[in-house]
Amino acid sequence: MAPIIVIDPGHGGYDPGARGYGLTEKDIVLEVALQTERILQAYAVTVELTRRDDTYVVIPARTARANQMSADLFVSIHVNAGGGTGFESFVYSTAPAKTVELQRQIHGDLARFYARYGFRDRGRKTANFAVLRQTVMSAILVENLFIDHPVDNARLKHPVFRSAIAQILANSLVKAMQLKLKNQVWAPEWEIERLRLAKLVVCLHHPGDTLLWGQYATVLNRVRERSDSGTVWDPEREIGLLVEDRLLASARQPAQVVPWGEFATVLNRLRQRSVEKPGWDPRAEVELLIRDGLLVSVREPGALVNWGEFATVLNRYLYN
Ligand SMILES: [Zn+2]
CATH class of the missing domain: 3.40.630.40 (Zn-dependent exopeptidases)
Structure with a gap:
C-alpha cells in the first residue's frame, strides 16, 4: 500500500x-x-x-x-x-x-x-x-x-x-517517506514539468529537444533572480547577463546548442564550485557534476545537452 x-x-x-x-x-x-x-x-x-x-x-x-x-x-x-x-x-x-x-x-x-x-x-x-x-x-x-x-x-x-x-x-x-516514482526510475518529462511548476520555464519542451543557449541563460537567470525579460523575451540580453556576471566567458548566439563541457562550466560557476586546475578543463567540469551527485554518468564534453537532462540536473541542484 x-x-x-x-x-x-x-x-x-x-x-x-x-x-x-x-x-x-x-x-x-x-x-x-x-x-x-x-x-x-x-x-x-x-x-x-x-x-x-x-x-x-x-x-x-x-x-x-x-x-x-x-x-x-x-x-x-x-x-x-x-x-x-x-x-x-x-x-x-x-x-x-x-x-x-x-x-x-x-x-x-x-x-x-x-x-x-x-x-x-x-x-x-x-x-x-x-x-x-x-x-x-x-x-x-x-x-x-x-x-x-x-x-x-x-x-x-x-x-x-x-x-x-x-x-x-x-x-x-x-x-x-521513501516514496517511489509511479512508473519509471527516471521521468524526464516530469523533471521538465517541475521546472514549469517552479515558474522557471514557461514554454513546453520535450525531453529530447536540444538545449539552446538562449533557453539555458534565461532559466539560469530566473534561478538567480537576475532575469529581466519582462513581457518580451530577449534571449540575447539573457546571455549578456551571464557574460556580465562572469558565469560565461563570451557571448553565444541564442539558437546555438549547448555542449556538456560548457553547460557544466557555467552551472559550476553558478554553484560556486570550481575545478582545482589551471586552465579550462571541460571534462573535469562534467566530472564535478558527477562528483556532486547532479549527474549520474559521464558525458563527452562535446556532446549536446537535451532538455530532459538539463531539467534533471537543475532540479537536483536546486531541490535536493
Ligand atoms: Zn498559522
Missing part, C-alpha cells in the same frame, strides 16, 4: 492567519500545499489536503480526516508572525522517536533551503498544538518565515520562491 500523507494548509476562509505587507498566511500556505500535492503526483503516494480552497475547516475535522484515512504523516503548513525571523518546526510535546526523526529530516531540508537565503534556523521545537495532539500518526507543523518581518516578507512575495518552498518540501517528503 502506498503511504498516505495529509497536507494541512493552515487557516482559511474567515480565518486569514497572519498578515503583513499585503500578504496573507492562508493564501501562501494554500498555494504551497497545492503545489506540493501536484509535485507528489508523480510518486506512489496518496496525498490528501485538509482544504483545497479559501474555506475554513475546523481543526477537529482536519485531524479526524487524517485519523480516519490512517494517514502515515500529517504536515501542517503555516507562516509565522509576531516579531521574529526565520524558519522553525514543531512536533507534539511527547512525540515518539519516529516522529522526531521525521522532523529532523524535513526540518533539516527546509532549514538548509532557507539558510541559502540567509534565514536563520530557529530550531526543531515541540508544542501542544491541536493539530499535533489530535492526530494519531506522525505530525509536523512548519512555520515558513515571518510574514510581518520585512526581509522574510519580501522573499515570500516572490512566486518563484513560494514554488521553491513546495519543491523543497515535496522532495523532502519523497526522501523521508
Whole structure:
C-alpha cells in the first residue's frame, strides 16, 4: 500500500492567519500545499489536503480526516508572525522517536533551503498544538518565515520562491517517506514539468529537444533572480547577463546548442564550485557534476545537452 500523507494548509476562509505587507498566511500556505500535492503526483503516494480552497475547516475535522484515512504523516503548513525571523518546526510535546526523526529530516531540508537565503534556523521545537495532539500518526507543523518581518516578507512575495518552498518540501517528503516514482526510475518529462511548476520555464519542451543557449541563460537567470525579460523575451540580453556576471566567458548566439563541457562550466560557476586546475578543463567540469551527485554518468564534453537532462540536473541542484 502506498503511504498516505495529509497536507494541512493552515487557516482559511474567515480565518486569514497572519498578515503583513499585503500578504496573507492562508493564501501562501494554500498555494504551497497545492503545489506540493501536484509535485507528489508523480510518486506512489496518496496525498490528501485538509482544504483545497479559501474555506475554513475546523481543526477537529482536519485531524479526524487524517485519523480516519490512517494517514502515515500529517504536515501542517503555516507562516509565522509576531516579531521574529526565520524558519522553525514543531512536533507534539511527547512525540515518539519516529516522529522526531521525521522532523529532523524535513526540518533539516527546509532549514538548509532557507539558510541559502540567509534565514536563520530557529530550531526543531515541540508544542501542544491541536493539530499535533489530535492526530494519531506522525505530525509536523512548519512555520515558513515571518510574514510581518520585512526581509522574510519580501522573499515570500516572490512566486518563484513560494514554488521553491513546495519543491523543497515535496522532495523532502519523497526522501523521508521513501516514496517511489509511479512508473519509471527516471521521468524526464516530469523533471521538465517541475521546472514549469517552479515558474522557471514557461514554454513546453520535450525531453529530447536540444538545449539552446538562449533557453539555458534565461532559466539560469530566473534561478538567480537576475532575469529581466519582462513581457518580451530577449534571449540575447539573457546571455549578456551571464557574460556580465562572469558565469560565461563570451557571448553565444541564442539558437546555438549547448555542449556538456560548457553547460557544466557555467552551472559550476553558478554553484560556486570550481575545478582545482589551471586552465579550462571541460571534462573535469562534467566530472564535478558527477562528483556532486547532479549527474549520474559521464558525458563527452562535446556532446549536446537535451532538455530532459538539463531539467534533471537543475532540479537536483536546486531541490535536493
Ligand atoms: Zn498559522
